[in-house]
Each structure stands twice: as C-alpha cells, then as structure tokens.
Amino acid sequence: MRNTGLWFLQILSSIILLGPAWSKINSLPSSIELFQTLGMEPYGRIIVGIVEAGAAICLVLPKMHSIGALMSLSVMIGALIAHTTVIGFFHPPWIWLMFVNLISSTLILYLRKDDIIVQ
C-alpha cells in the first residue's frame, strides 16, 4: 500500500515536472518571457530546466527517488518565491500544478525520510 502510494506520487511529480522542463530546455517563448521577467534569461532558465528534467528522471529511478524529490521540492520552492515576489499567481493557467507538486514532493520526502537521514 505504502509502496503503491509512493509510486503514484513519484510518477505524478515526474509528469508534472516534464512539461515545464521541456518548455525551458527548448526555449519556448513563454519560458523566455518568464525568465526575462526574473532577470535570469538564459542561464537561469537552462539551469532550472535541467534540474527539473533531472528531478523528473530521478523520481522514477530505483534508489534515486529521494534525490529526485529533493530536487523537485527545491525547484517548487524557487517557483513559489518567483511567483510570490515577482510574477504573481495569474499566469500560467496550470499554476495550481505547482502546489500539487510541492505537496507531492514533500510527502515523498517524508515517507522516504529514512533514505535521507544518516543514522
């Protein structure tokens, strides 16, 4: 049961991350515009895109789930800061997915805490 739940969350977070990672790495106009607003175009966009893609892959790789979740959570916190301080919450329309991923990544990390805490 626990494993099924974890896999559901991992796949969910991975799928959520794939879209934005794709748009950032492929320099879609919406991404460029977003990172121009943040003053991080193009390096910031590429770095965040690579981290998102890495997280999406790690989340579904054996023994890498926790690292994937940690990367995913970090990106989501960054996104939250960006939307809170600069961009606002009005666009894009799928902004709510960010919160879903934030919760999902946190849950994965909590359930896999034994993989992270060295004891």
Next chain:
Amino acid sequence: MAKVANRALPTLALFFGVLGYFVTFYFHFLTVGFIVLSFFNFYLLAGQKTHTLLHNYGILAQLRYILESIGPEFRQYLFSNDTEERPFSRVERSDVYRKAKGIDSSAAFGTQKEYDSGEIKIRHSLFPVDHADIEPFALKFGEERGIKNIHTINKPIMISAMSYGALGQNAVRALARGARKSQITMNTGEGGYPKYHLMEECELIFQMGTAKFGVRNDDGSLNDQKLAELSQNPFIKMVEIKLSQGAKPGKGGLLPKEKITEEIAYLRGVPMGRDVISPAHHLECVDPNSTIAFIRRVQEVSQLPVGIKLCYGQREEMRSILLEMKKQNIFPDYISIDGGEGGTGAAPKGFMDDVGVPLFAALPAMRKFIAEFEIEGRFKLICAGKLINPAKQFMALSMGANACYSARGFLLALGCIQALQCNKNTCPVGITTHQAHLQGGLDIEFKSDRIYNYVKALEHEHIELLGAIGKRRYSDLNPSNLFMPTSLLEART
C-alpha cells in the same frame, strides 16, 4: 554551537531572499537551499523522536553521523598506519597483493613489526639446505584406511571453505579456475550443490555443514543417496563434515537474506527473504559416539576420504572424542582445526571476537593429545586461521599441521580491499556480492591468474623457508623450529 546553527539557517535563507529580491534573482538559488536545510533541521529537532542526538542538535548531529559513516574509509586510507589495521594490516595485505600480481614483494630498511620476544618466530639453521635438495611435498588423504580413492595434494596449501552464496559466482569461478591452474584443492563451503565450483573442473572438497545443503532430507538428516551421487563426480575428491567454524564456533552457518538469490535458494533448498541460519550441530552428532558413527557412515557412503572441521573448544570434549576414536579404531581421514579468529563467514560479533581457542594455542594442544593417545599417523591435521603468508603457514606446519587452509589470503589475491562488507551484499570489488554491476569488474580469467601467481609465490617462499630452517622435507618440521615467547609457553604449561 547547535543554537547558532539552528538560528543561522533561517537567517541565511532570509538574507539571501532579500538579496534575491533586491539584487538579482540568482541569489534565490541559495535562498532555496537554506529554506530546505531549515525545514530539514526543524524536522530533526521537533518532528522525530527516534534519535536523541538529532533531536537535541539537529543538522549538526546529522553531520556527526555522516562523518561517522565515512570514518572507516578515512581511517583506512588516511589515518591508520601500515601495521595497525585489523584483521589484516596494510603491510600484510600489500604482501599478498604483490605476490598475486607477480611483482617483487621484498621490503627494505627493516621490519615494520615490533620485533621483540613477544611473538612466535621461526628459528633458522646455521646450515641451510640447498633448494635443489628439498623434496617435493606430497600428502595422501585416505592412505591410513587404504581406500581406493586416495586424494594426494602436492602443495601444503588449499583454498578454504567459501560457498557460492557467501561469494558471488564470478569469485567462485575465479578461485576454482585459479585452483585448477595452480593444481591445488579447493573447499566448496556449505553452499549445497557446488555448481560454479564444478564448472572450472578443479579438485574439490565437498563441505557438508550442519544443514547439509545439497545432501539433506527434509528433516535435516543426511540423504545417503544424494551424497553417494555427488561423490561420484570425478572432481569431488574429499568430503568434509563441518562440526564448527572459527567465525562462530557453537553456532550454525549464517547466510544473510540480502545475499539469497533465487538460484542460491534453489541450490540450498531454502526460502528467500529471510536469513538462513543452519542448526548449531548435525542432527546425527550429539556426543562422541554418534559423531564417530556419522563419520564412518559418510566414509562408507561417499567412498572418499572424509575429514571433520572444527574449532578447538573444550579440552575434555576433544580428549573424549579422540579417545573414543582410538577405542573404536575409527578415525576421520583428516581433522581440520579452525582458529577462533573468525574468517569470511558472517557471524555475531561476540562469537567472532571472543569464542573459540586461537589456532596457535589449539594446534599444540591437539598434537599433545595425539602423542598422549599414541594415534600419530591415523589422520592428517589441517589448520586454518589468518594463515595468509608463508611464515605464518610455516609456524602452523611446525606446530604439527600437515597442510594449511586459507580463505582470506585467496580473497586478497582476488582483489579484496578489506572493506568489511562481506555480510551486506555490497562488496565493492564484486567478491562477496551477487549484484551484477559489482561482479562485473571481476574478470574470471584475469583474477584466476592472480590466484596462480599467489600460489606460485607461496610455494617459492616455502622452499626458501624450508631451506633456511635446514630441512629437506615438510614432514621434518617440528616445534623446535620455532621460538616461542615466554608468555605463550607459560600459558601452555
């Protein structure tokens, strides 16, 4: 310090957050890092109660655990000196590595050991023997009983018991192929049908542990038919009944669940997913009488030389079993004495550290019994216990052993780095693991050459030592070849 760290993390997150807002958004990479660390720290301090240290000191305590977990590697690589590591120091390991690689293993500027009167030393002769005059070694197992299938070994060293299960398949095959190339005999360990040992067509001793994997009935008793069939195999030259072993004398074998693959479960006839713990004794062996009867039964069923392996324990028990053997005129073809020092086997630490008599105390005691009961020449005596270099092997041979077993010496020759992970299935050099990616680096052909080189170098030094002691034959070795420290002599009397 902990209080400072607890406050510093959110403060730094805030600081970089401000910089990120007013200077450049790039600072938020650091903001995010410190926010994550702050949450993690908060969880350790308030969200968990399992670890007191983490609860009281948070992320600082986590650093302590991280340092502790990498401590063994740091000590091994950076801080331990060349002579203080256990069970084998860097000096001892390097000697085996060099022998296995076929490179010069001489040293310079004096020994690194404490060369004082507290250790056993070999006494050399004023009149050494020329190497050309030294007679070749030959030991015939089973000759005392005059059986048809006598097994002769031509080197006084054999590969000790390590099963497929304890070792991965590549390691087993490399050892077995090396044994064939070097023409030495290898013990299969108690791992059931020795599939991978047999692949390399070397001479084998089939070991029967207390669980009798491979030759058992469902109730754990011996299945005569299975043993008879196995003994027909032309590469099985002897059978060894394991009564106890040095790593955990008085306890049965232990194979951790992490190392049980489907194939191992099949070969041993055991379930997967839990530790396989063999019984502490053979179902058939409860006293000297029944043990001797069992030895005779195995001899008759297998029609091969049959030995027993034991770690020397209680003196009276050893006395009574040897006396009973003499009374019934039934002897095993060899007795293998395993030192209590522990070996490759997974074992509870208490047993490994403190149970069983050390080899160099057990051997003289056995010899004393043999002389006292006048049973000299009725069986061979083999010994094992940290005998990885020629000098130690010669000490054992001088104390009365006819031949030596070594397990860890051969593992070091295979490339073991003493990572001490034999029981975890994570052996970094692919020897005691079944993980394919770790075994991938262990090339069977290449490593079997290392075994060959190691045996060749041992043989060469044996001859040099024998000449230096002034003996022409291995059988001429005796305790007077040794300098015994006063403390050991006193303990013995």
